Amino acid sequence: xxxxxxxxxxxxxxxxxxxxxxxxxxxxxxxxxxxxxxxxxxxxxxxxxxxxxxxxxxxxxxxxxxxxxxxxxxxxxxxxxxxxxxxxxxxxxxxxxxxxxxxxxxxxxxxxxxxxxxxxxxxxxxxxxxxxxxxxxxxxxxxxxxxx
Ligand code: HEC
Numbered sequence: 001x002x003x004x005x006x007x008x009x010x011x012x013x014x015x016x017x018x019x020x021x022x023x024x025x026x027x028x029x030x031x032x033x034x035x036x037x038x039x040x041x042x043x044x045x046x047x048x049x050x051x052x053x054x055x056x057x058x059x060x061x062x063x064x065x066x067x068x069x070x071x072x073x074x075x076x077x078x079x080x081x082x083x084x085x086x087x088x089x090x091x092x093x094x095x096x097x098x099x100x101x102x103x104x105x106x107x108x109x110x111x112x113x114x115x116x117x118x119x120x121x122x123x124x125x126x127x128x129x130x131x132x133x134x135x136x137x138x139x140x141x142x143x144x145x146x147x148x
Contacts, residue, residue: 046115052100060121077110077117084109 042048056069063071086092088101
């Protein structure tokens with residue numbers, strides 16, 4: 001058998017396996033929905049709903065190591081509510097927040113505000129500075145202090 005024919009045979013076998021695997025993956029949801037297996041649904045809780053905010057504000061509103069994304073947890077509910085209303089109405093602008101909160105009712109924004117106001121997660125760890133000591137001493141501000 002020439003090398004070329006050997007490779008053709010290997011390719012055929014591999015591609016058949018790939019087709020079988022893909023077919024199985026496509027078929028899996030059908031098995032998962034069989035009546036004998038109870039369907040798993042995520043619980044509809046405030047905690048679950050507020051995961052939409054987690055990438056930017058932390059899982060419990062604790063903030064991130066990026067100062068631009070503010071902590072929400074433990075801030076007064078009245079303050080948070082005002083910010084949420086301002087974002088919804090476009091008086092405070094940050095497009096992702098404006099889109100997320102568009103069309104939400106005052107009642108629901110109040111509920112969100114109370115949810116985060118009641119959370120008390122520890123502060124997120126501050127990002128450590130990547131500047132070395134020698135770099136820091138080259139900063140004009142640091143130089144001013146050093147010369148005093
Ligand atoms: C894509 C990132 C992102 C997502 C997702 C997001 N936020 Fe924000 N949020 C921000 C940023 C950035 C700010 C600060 C914007 C500014 O002032 O310029 C902010 C500000 C806020 C503020 C004002 C905080 C303060 O101290 O003034 C509240 C309240 C808030 N967000 C709530 C939420 C809630 C509730 C959700 C989920 C429904 C959410 N955010 C989803 C990025 C996000």
